[in-house]
Amino acid sequence: MDEIASNEIVTDDDVISILIATDNHLGYMERDPLRSNDSFQTFEEILLYAKKYNVDMMLLGGDLFHDNKPSRKTLYNTIALLRQHCMGDKPCQLEFLSDQKRNFTSFFPIVNYEDPNLNISLPIFSIHGNHDDPSGDGNLCALDVLSASGLINYFGKSNQVDNIEISPILLKKGKTRLALYGLGNIRDERLYRTFLRKNVKMLRPKQNMDEWFNLFVLHQNRVSHNPKNYIPETFVNDFIDLILWGHEHECLIDLSKNEVKNFYITQPGSSVATSLCEGESKTKHIGILRIKQKQFEIEKIKLKSVRPFLMADICLQENLSNERDPTVITNYLIQKVEELEKKAIDDWKENNPDLSSKMNCPRPLIRLRVEYSGGYPTFNPHKFGQRFVNRIANPNDILHFYRKKAVAKLNSS
């Protein structure tokens, strides 16, 4: 397997092109008057890139929805966006070769673009994440509803957690054969154990076994928070060529090679920041994955609609030495917030020269992590933020006070 540098694969009849994205968290902050539309706006931007780059399909890595039971409005908006952007007169050139009844557990075990009653221009394939996992009567998830309507091809639902057999979706275009393995989120500890017991079996096509490009999409912790509470990369079988890692919200879309296993990993990260941590403050991207036989490349695309988010770490002891007057500290922090605000706006203008003549920069998200060890006073973040209520998107939680020992970086992504 060779990785080749960006833009070396010229799209032709042998190239499978896939828009890769993950963790769109549709419906996130839907009750916030300012931010309610953020997740949808960026998801629509992504759908428009799929059209612009003329991809064969889109592959999502889970957490399409933020809530396990999306509100009626979120479901309605999502269905409307999918119907608007995934339907039309573009025939899909991917030959579907595997047994669809094994790939899809839905009422209609058929890939949507082969249903003669639906005119699909952009097939979307998705696994579920931990936010939108199956539950309740019938063990259904929100993706099952989209799948029943034919707007999404939901795969990677496993009947058991202790004995998992993944039957790949087999797609072919020209000379390129793609085996797509999907595994929707399972609690990390359980999956860790199932891997250890060698009970995660990945089936392989018998014919031309070595000619397939093997892509695996999963939605698990990649970073170890506790032992056994993540999935080590090395657990994955080394016949895999590329892993699309969902769940981790930091955009690490550039290929990272696992030298032990000799495969590559891409982690697109979320398309909307759901926590104000450092990982989420990195510039967000999606990718165009192009596969030609056993070669592949990822072209990364910066998402323009994402609300600007800057954060900074401040140690009061280092910056204010012996000054403990609350007014002085407050003024110091106000100045820091305003510096970040200015930088966020300047960056946005620089990155969006076309937009900046037409509209103002969206109000940014700002987070100051304030280390107050050494007897410094703290004050109410909510009250502090009131002065920024018309300038900053998250006035109530700009400040996060912590002491040196507190390592408060566990997030549920």
Add this chain to the structure above:
Amino acid sequence: MDEIASNEIVTDDDVISILIATDNHLGYMERDPLRSNDSFQTFEEILLYAKKYNVDMMLLGGDLFHDNKPSRKTLYNTIALLRQHCMGDKPCQLEFLSDQKRNFTSFFPIVNYEDPNLNISLPIFSIHGNHDDPSGDGNLCALDVLSASGLINYFGKSNQVDNIEISPILLKKGKTRLALYGLGNIRDERLYRTFLRKNVKMLRPKQNMDEWFNLFVLHQNRVSHNPKNYIPETFVNDFIDLILWGHEHECLIDLSKNEVKNFYITQPGSSVATSLCEGESKTKHIGILRIKQKQFEIEKIKLKSVRPFLMADICLQENLSNERDPTVITNYLIQKVEELEKKAIDDWKENNPDLSSKMNCPRPLIRLRVEYSGGYPTFNPHKFGQRFVNRIANPNDILHFYRKKAVAKLNSS
């Protein structure tokens, strides 16, 4: 306007045929292990009649869903049934003549069978009922979700309740022109007042005004429970030819003429019994409405999949004179239940000669209304029902004790 007797209109290129049904209450009793599928089974029977009778469209009178927020499973099952039975290669012969932006408030203001991306064989038009009315953020209802996916044409949503303007859907087939007026449920008292104030306006097509067949579908109390808590038939404008009345669960599908207004009313009733009252115990039907210019007829079709339901009124004083021994009373009531059970099964076998060789009669619903005035003892209906737990579908509420004065027949349909 002439009503003509059943089967006189021979289907030809001038006849618009419409399957009419209402109050399907999908998801009713979805947690009852025995009855969870009742509403879906009958709804599927109805969809199959639409195919069998080769209708041009289906018209529903509201309460498609039992719960305002249907469970994921109910939404999933409904979408699956609609995709299965409403899509296919049968072109719709109805010309759509009105401004779709005025008829449909959805994200896609287009009738589903004209969307080039959807292959619709059976267009369904529906108003909302009181069970599935719009609410919450965005004032959306479950039908909006189905409408966004293109599986239903949801109409009759009014922006205001005090000033209502109904713009009809105008359909044409051959020489027949149909003006379809829809009004989703509004609280009866409000709508009563709006009618009184002459603020319900029904717009009429300017061209060939007298040639249109005018059909009005609404979902309100037809029977007066309290003054002003229903809509008198005479409130409806007399240019209307036929009213499809939803919400009332008793099947009164045979045409009833309002002699004051000179129009007809059909009340199909619910397709699943949601309360154990007399109205719901009548045989349930749907209809095939055939319209040829200004003539019309309704062919009624008995629903076979409806769970048998029999009820009886018993007055202890009349039947047991001075006998007040609880054991004797209990045995008497057991005997009555068993008589009804036997009758329900015999009726079902007689009505379903084809099915009765293949399957047993579904466990019937039985209700005994027991008048116990005169110092008779009552006992726990739940405990009484335990002996019928494997024979009767509603063991916990077979018995309903009441005194002479108690008139407990108000239902929320």
